[in-house]
Amino acid sequence: FCFTSRLLAIFSLFLYLLFFFFLFFFFFFFFFFFFFFFFFFFFFFAICVSHLITQINHLLFHPNIGFVQIQMNWICKVLLVLFIAQVILGHDHSHDHDHDHDHHTDEAASQVTCGSVVKLRNLKYNTRLHSHSVTYGSGSGQQSVTGYPKIHDPNSLWVIKGAFGKPCRTGTPIENGAIIRLNHLSTGKSLHSHLHKSPLSGQQEVSAFGDNGGDTGDNWKVVVEGDSHWMRSSEIKLVHVDTGLYLGNTAQKYGNPIPGQMEIACIGKASKEAQWQTEEGFYFPPDSK
Numbered sequence: 001f002c003f004t005s006r007l008l009a010i011f012s013l014f015l016y017l018l019f020f021f022f023l024f025f026f027f028f029f030f031f032f033f034f035f036f037f038f039f040f041f042f043f044f045f046a047i048c049v050s051h052l053i054t055q056i057n058h059l060l061f062h063p064n065i066g067f068v069q070i071q072m073n074w075i076c077k078v079l080l081v082l083f084i085a086q087v088i089l090g091h092d093h094s095h096d097h098d099h100d101h102d103h104h105t106d107e108a109a110s111q112v113t114c115g116s117v118v119k120l121r122n123l124k125y126n127t128r129l130h131s132h133s134v135t136y137g138s139g140s141g142q143q144s145v146t147g148y149p150k151i152h153d154p155n156s157l158w159v160i161k162g163a164f165g166k167p168c169r170t171g172t173p174i175e176n177g178a179i180i181r182l183n184h185l186s187t188g189k190s191l192h193s194h195l196h197k198s199p200l201s202g203q204q205e206v207s208a209f210g211d212n213g214g215d216t217g218d219n220w221k222v223v224v225e226g227d228s229h230w231m232r233s234s235e236i237k238l239v240h241v242d243t244g245l246y247l248g249n250t251a252q253k254y255g256n257p258i259p260g261q262m263e264i265a266c267i268g269k270a271s272k273e274a275q276w277q278t279e280e281g282f283y284f285p286p287d288s289k
Contacts (some may be wrong), residue, residue: 111286112160112230115170117185118281119156122147122249123235124272127262128156128279129191129247131184131208134258139196142207143189147249147262157185157281163219171287176224179241184208190218191247193240193266200252204245204266217242232278240266246274 112118120129127147132155136144148156162168163179174180182191192209194217199205210218219241224234238247245266250273252263267274 110232111173112232112234112278113170113174113284113286114160114162114168114172114180116160116281116283117157118160118283119151119279120158120182120276121279122273123275123277125149125249125251125262127249128153129158129182129264129276130156130261131187131189131191132258133187136199136205136207138199139205140194140207140209142192142209143184143187144258145191145206145208145264146254146258147264149260149262151280155184155186158182158191159185161190164214164216169287171284173286174222174230176222176228176230178222178230179219180222181214181218182220182238183210190214191220192217193243193245193247195243198250198263198265200254200263201250201265203250203268204240204243206247206264206266220247230278232283235275235277237270237274238276246270247276248273 121127122129125147127149128151129145130148130153131143131145134144135141159182160174161181161183164181166179168180183189184191187208189208189210191206192214193204193206196205197203217240221239221241222230223237223239224230225236227234230236239245240247243266245268248265248267248271250263250265250267253259254261254263
């Protein structure tokens, strides 16, 4: 029994010594290999840098000997290529997440949101949706809405609000299919339509209305082409919810007292006259809530 115990103890000691030997050999080889690699890498890199500095010195301070071609041996070329590749790949990798973040941030910042004050441009006639204190001489007699050809006029600014009786929080992105109101900034009245005939083309009249708080005739459905949300670059159509007709700029022009301004009416076709895009304005950033 005693002899067997001694054999087991000796065998265990042998295993421990063998284990520590292999562990020591592994770490020694590991550190020696990396020390050797980095030593020779920086050694040859220093030689290449010294070689380049010498060549540049000839070019800058000894022009009388003519052009000196920069020559590198194959080791310098390999090291230079590896160094440049590491710099480029490291730079690209570090900016991958930043690029994705910037892309999503820019996309969100381009969304049209509730509470924003915007100008709407008609894509066929290049006019801005416009209103003023001039009333119609026929039809409803309400405040007139026109297509104005000039850009710099505050009467072309409209505030985006929620549907009648359903206010929306400032900064809420406008989704495709959302119901909104457009409130005229200067006069406080809402873009409105009803069954009166428009004065020039005889189509459905569009006015600015809201002395008594407005009604469902102020509601417009946003139809966005190609996007899930209303973006600043989006081409949109505004559908009058009560009647199903499109907000459009007709080819008719007014005379006095608003000469040159074009008729805005609700039309039955989703034609180019009914396509709009946001232009100048004050845009609230999207609400993250």
